[in-house]
Amino acid sequence: MKKIISLLQSLGFSQYEAQVYVALLKKSNITGYELAKKSGVPASKIYAILNRLEAKEMIQTVGSDPKKYIPQPPQDILSRIKGNYLQTVNILADKLEQVYVETADNNHIFNISGRPVIIRKILDFIGEAQTSLWLSVWDEEVEAISKALLQAQERGVKISIVHFGRKKLNIGKEYRHGREHQIRIERGGRRIALIVDDSKVILGHFLEDGSSNAAWTTNKGLVLLAKDYVIHDIYTIRLAQKFGEEAEEIFKI
Secondary structure (H helix, E strand, O other): OHHHHHHHHHOOOOHHHHHHHHHHHHOOOEEHHHHHHHHOOOHHHHHHHHHHHHHOOOEEEEOOOOOEEEEOOHHHHHHHHHHHHHHHHHHHHHHHHHHHHHHOOOOOEEEEEOHHHHHHHHHHHHHHOOOEEEEEEEHHHHHHHHHHHHHHHHOOOEEEEEEEOOOOOOOOEEEEOOOHHHHHHHHOEEEEEEEEOOOEEEEEEEEOOOOEEEEEEOOHHHHHHHHHHHHHHHHHHHHHHHHOHHHHHHHOO
């Protein structure tokens, strides 16, 4: 029960409001005096709490002598809260981004760590893509982002992928690298590079010990440098496919 009270508080309700609502879910159609006893809220405060809950459309009254209270169904309340929250987030997304674009110098590099956080940021980038995606990715990350890539392709986004691994994506123009084992040993892990609409880039490194880190930026120079990195790999793969061992000899350093 403490967990429920805590979660309701995280949605903006006071502890007393949460206690009264939960108590009313357990036993409805009761008076304020009874609710005070069942909820643990002081009797001197119960009616002020009930008035606030009624104003928030979480409860309603029935009868008048004495007045009794019943709760609104939890699903109705949560749906309304969710709708209001998402509407606020959507409005803020537009307003804050507008302020940021107007004031940002586009030279900041933002660091993030932890694979779940990095993957979530990559999914955000893919979801925001409007025209193009350049991607260098390994099998381990393919599964987490393939659905988002497919959705981007369906939106008309042009996708070019350098793929280290065996899984088949069937998305965009895909170029298989073919030297995964050697490169993985040299690097001590996997990398991911994603360039979106020639406007932002995220570069990540997933180490064999499970740790990971990444950086993203809208700095134009770094965005184009990362794009050139992916394009260079594509050229290398195409040359290797065309000239075979001869190309391999040329690439050796």
